[in-house]
Amino acid sequence: MMSLVLAMVWTRRGQAVTLALLSLFAVAAAVASPAYLTAIDRAVAAGQIETSTPGERSLVITGMQDARVDSGAPDFTDVGAALIELPGFTYVYGSSYPIIGLRPDNDNADRMVFRQDVCAHLRIVSGRCLVGEDDIVVGAATARRLGLTAGDQVSLTSAAYVEIPQPLWVKDGDPRRLVIAGTYAVEDPEDVYWGTHGYFTTLPGVGASEPVFTGATTFSTMDHGPTDLSIDGLAGPGALDPDRLGELRAALLALIRKATEIGPDLQVNTAVPALLDRIDSGRATAHLLVPVLAVPLVLLACFSIFLAVGYGTEGRRPELAIVALRGTRWWTRWWLAIGESLAAILAGAVAGCLAGQLMVNAVAAARFPGVGIEEGWASLRYAPYAALAALAAAVLAQRRQLVSPVATLLRRPVTAGRHRAITLDAVIVLLAVVSVGQLVITGGSLTGVGLLAPALVMLALALLAGRALLPLVTRYASGALAAGRLGPALAGFQLSRRPGAQRLFALLVATVAVAGYATCAIDVAARGRVVQAELGVGASRVLEVEPVYRSRLLHAVRQVDPEGRFAMAAARLRNSDGREPLGLAVDSTRLTTVPTWPDGAPPAGEVARALRPEAPAAPTIGGPDLRIKATAGGIVKGKELRLNVSVSSLTGLGETLVALGDLRPGEWTYKQRVDACDQGCRVNGFQLQVNGNVVGVTGEVTLESVSSDSAWLKDANRWRMPRHGRISTAPEGLRIEVDEPGGLPDGAWVQPADTPYPLPVGFAGGDPSGDMLTGLDGRPMAVTGVFDLPVVPRLGGHASLVDLEYADRLATDAAPALLPEVWLNSHAPADVVERLTAQGLTIRSDTRSAQVLRQLAEQGPALSLWFHLLAGGLAVLLGAFVLVLAAAVDRARRVEDLSALRVQGLRRPTMSRATLWTYPALVGIAAVTGMLTALAGWAATAWALPLAGVDPVDLPLPSWPRVLVLAGTTVLVLLLLATVALATGRDLRRRITPS
Incomplete structure (x- = not known):
């Protein structure tokens, strides 16, 4: 009996080899997934270690x-x-x-x-x-x-x-x-x-x-x-x-x-535990992404085996009828029916164990050089299950021939539609709906049935497309026949009446869909990494600076780059407590040249002009000797007002809050030497405080001159006092009246109107509730939204953007900037760090978008997508092998039919069109349908894929692939499958007996 089975294998060795290759694919896919995960675990660790700080x-x-x-x-x-x-x-x-x-x-x-x-x-x-x-x-x-x-x-x-x-x-x-x-x-x-x-x-x-x-x-x-x-x-x-x-x-x-x-x-x-956590997170993400296409690849291989065995069995119906007619016992009949397929599948399974590991070894050696592959048998743990699934698919494909009577086996089938097939398709569609539902309910958790969602959705859509094909092809063939186009009519009827044509089309659609889904994941993830690297960093290069005063930061950067071609100063607002959006203050005069500007945002030039409209010049003093002439009145004993002045150096020497002491009744001159003002200072404001936490504070002071300059004190419109009192113009100068029953815990501030007020601000993520933000000094700052931005570079999709110099003028503290930074574009000179150091800045860290992109490319999501590329290629090869097998099994009957038609007068050109374009037409329709299926599967499940890097910033990452990329993939797949289909058609044409 064994020798008979081996003889059958040898007689149909082409089909046996194809079936063995399909079995090899199934087992290799099952082996490749854990083998690749083992390799990627090492690669993620090696990549993160190499790019760590x-x-x-x-x-x-x-x-x-x-x-x-x-x-x-x-x-x-x-x-x-x-x-x-x-x-x-x-x-x-x-x-x-x-x-x-x-x-x-x-x-x-x-x-x-x-x-x-x-x-x-x-x-x-x-x-x-x-x-x-x-x-x-x-x-x-x-x-x-x-x-x-x-x-x-x-x-x-x-x-x-x-x-x-x-x-x-x-x-x-x-x-x-x-x-x-x-x-x-x-x-x-x-x-x-x-x-x-x-x-x-x-x-x-x-x-x-x-x-x-x-x-x-x-x-x-x-x-x-x-x-x-x-x-x-x-x-x-x-x-x-x-x-x-x-x-x-x-x-x-x-x-x-x-x-x-x-x-x-x-x-x-x-920080080693943080590095280890990042490695573990990357590995966990890879263990989610690899099975997303490993599962459909195994299912596709089993479907291919089911279809291939079904095709082969259809060609052996007369043999099986003779076996049944001889009255052989059921186990002999079963052995003769499945033995040939069993031998091929087992041979392919054994080869698949080796092929899957070797394939991963080759990919790992090319993509992860020097990382190495962990030795062991762990990668083979799923191989027996894949082999059993392949055998089950083979037995399931022959179930009717194993139990059908002789008369049924001798009858040529003309249609593949069966109630059981409809039931099976309905079950798969239901499972697809359930899996997507679980994804939605669990918030995108790729566990349980949710992990199978992409595979089930694409398989279900492919089956539905296959069921829709036959009526359309039959209608087309009938129309072609009525129009006298015999070649297309014969090709169409060949497809519509051929048993298994529906499932062959579904398989081709599924193979293209897997390749398309892999293309979507790879393209979206690659562009997402670019967005994370460029918008996430903010510019081509960002230098974090040791604590430094804001005015000094601005002055130093402007000295190094006076024309604003490559450098921009930036700092954070003190609003990172989660109750309002993160805030970024930048030198908006460089907004058009330095930062990476988000797509879909208003032009950077318009935003810069809105954030920094024209404003009056700031009041200044020309030297270190600060002298203020003032007349005070209405001072209550025990509630004496103290006068402070906030100043910032014009040349980056620092900022300070100068304490001039208690105000004395009458006219006095208050003096203090301020070394930071050696080369001039800008006056940020005057502060009136009280000694102790007293209430019911009243008093009046008229500022007559500051360092002998009184011109900018003569107009109250050039000053503002938001709270705790009022200001007015007096003949002597600027009159300030304080009246605060609740006390002055933070002092009463009078500031020059040298900035727009409220301060213009651009928001990402919608305007915050209210019209206040926490400023650079930690105090409330009145703002007004001027632009809606899709994202603020470096901070993400829920943040605010203001002009650094204007925000600094509104600030009244004398503290260093919060997270001071210097942003650089790609045109920054090589010695920019030395130039900044010469200006008194010390660089704490240097982050480059190219470096971040490299780090992202070494994280789990990026590395796991190489398996998607591998899975997409294997899926297309599966479709090509099944196409060859289907043509080989179908060849004998088609040669018989077309030879008879040639004898009856069918012209050779018509016969050529009928033979050459049957499967290419099928492939063409399947390629387009498969890519649409991939897009539908992507829409249903892609939102759950963790394609971004570990701990990504809230950025508007791309969610859809580029049209040209999808079109290119479709053309490549179509060319490969069409080449195979044309080759089978040419072989068929050569075999037809000439008239």
Whole structure:
């Protein structure tokens, strides 16, 4: 019996090979999915590690110790055992304490620092590095500023900070004379070696920090007080092995737990868990996206086997009739019926196990070079299920032939319509509806039946399209016959009357739909990553700046780029508490040249003009000596008013709130020296305060002149006082009347009307409730919406946009900007950082949209879509194989029919049209229908796909693919399938007996 089955296989070896290939596809798809997920788990980890920041690859253990006091200070040896559990880390020991004596004043202290192997990370500008005791090295910029050179001796003392009677650093130990062995510079202050200690931080009004480095002996023997201790752990390649990330997380938790047990003085700070969380999130997303097309690929392969076996069985009906006629037992009849298919399917299944793994290996080697593939048998866990599904499809395709009587088997079928087939189609349609319903109910959770939604929707639509085909083709063929077009009529009737034509069409539609769905996912995700990288960053490059005054930020950027060609200053409004949209303040004069502007937004030029309309010039003073002549009256004892003035330097020297003291009755001149106004200042406003939390505050003051200038005090229309009183014009100057029964906890402000008021603002996500936003100084700011934006660059779809200079003029604080940034476009010069540093800005971080795009391309969503590309290609190949098999099975009967027609006078050109265009016409209709099916499936399910990167900003990401991309995919699929169809038609034409 076995030899008979093998003979049958050999006789129809073409069909057997095709069926084996289809089985190979089914099992290979089932193997490829877990194999690809295994590879992508490693690739996600490797990609995120490669693109991580130094802080995400390091840890720092900090503590405080005072050698003078036995305070039970932490001993780092207590965490030694936990550090051993972190293999692959290299550790750098460091310690520091404040010192004075290097600078001529004690307003600010320097840092005495010991850091292990520091000389290997310094560039010595003059002199030498540390060699013996009493050696120190100082920063080259500090040495130039203080007039120090290598070889000089300095007397340094440990310092402590006191606030009474005034903030100051005072001696906290015995002085010690030390020798400046050399001066240094640091090539890369952001190098992971320096950790997160802020050695080179720039402080407002102080300048760049350059610590004093010394050796271990000098550091420990110098008399000093409390010492900051640290151990920096730098992760090497072995520590971040993708296969050992779970062990790393457990070891970090153990280290943190050990530090907690030792006491609160010991802290472990690390961003490694955040990196691990991002890796886990990317892996989880990939495990959702890969099955989205792996499932339809397996179902499509089983459907192909069902169709192929059904076609093959139709061609073997006479054989099966003879077997049944001989009265063989049922198991023999079954074995002869399914044995041929069973042998081919099993052979294909075995080959599919190897093919699926090799295919993933090839893709991983090409796309993830150097990552490697984890060895093991885990990828084969679904192979038996896929093989069983293939066998079940084969048995199901032959179910009628196995039980039909001889008469039925000998009769040639003319139609494929059956009540059971209708029932099966109805069940699939119902399952598709249920799966989409679950997606909606669960909010897009790709679990359970919801994971099958894309596959079921496309399969259901393909089956419905197949059922709609036959009536349309029959009508067309009848019309062609009536019109005398015999070739198209014969081709049409061949399709409409051929058993299985409906399911063949449905299969072709489904294959194109899978390829189309994969194309949609790949194109939408790729464009979404571009949007995230460009709009999410805000510009081609964004430099985060150390804390700096807003006026200094604006001045520095405008000095570096006076024409506004490549740089723009930006800062945040202080409204990030969730009760109102995030706010971004930018130098809107550069809005048309620097930021990435969103599609669908009003032109950047129009928005810039609306945010920054013409406004009067701001009142200014010309030097550091501030003198205000004022006459006060109506002052109540115990409720004396105090006069403050908020000023901002015109040259970026800073901002300050100048306290002039209590107002005295009568005419007085109030004086104060303001160093920040050495090159001129802008007056932001006058503040009247009271001593203590008193109520019922009244009083009057007339400002007659400010630094001998009185012109801009003569017109009350140039000033505004929103609350707590009123202003008016007096002959002497500007009269301010305060009348506030509830007290003045924040003071009464009088500000110049040098900005539009309310402040123009552009909103994304609709106007907020009310007409107020929190300003740069944290106080309420009246605003008016001038434009609706689809998105604010960098902040997302629920944010506000204002002009930085106008918002700064409205602000009355003297605090540094919140998250100051410098945005750059692609035309920024290579030395832009050096230019900004020369203007007093210190760059904290440098984010580039290209870098972010690369990071997004290494996250789980992007990497998983390579499997979609693979699945789309395999789906089209499945359709091509089934098309070949259908033509091969159908060939004998069509040769017989058309040869008979040729004998009866059918012309050869007519016969050629009937043979050549039957399947190409089917393919053409299927390609268009399949792409429409893909779009319908995309509309129903794509909203649930996590295509964006991990923790995406609220941006208007694209949701539909580009028309040209879909059209190109349709043409490619059509060309491939049409080529196969034409080849089968040519083969059929050659076999027809000539007349």
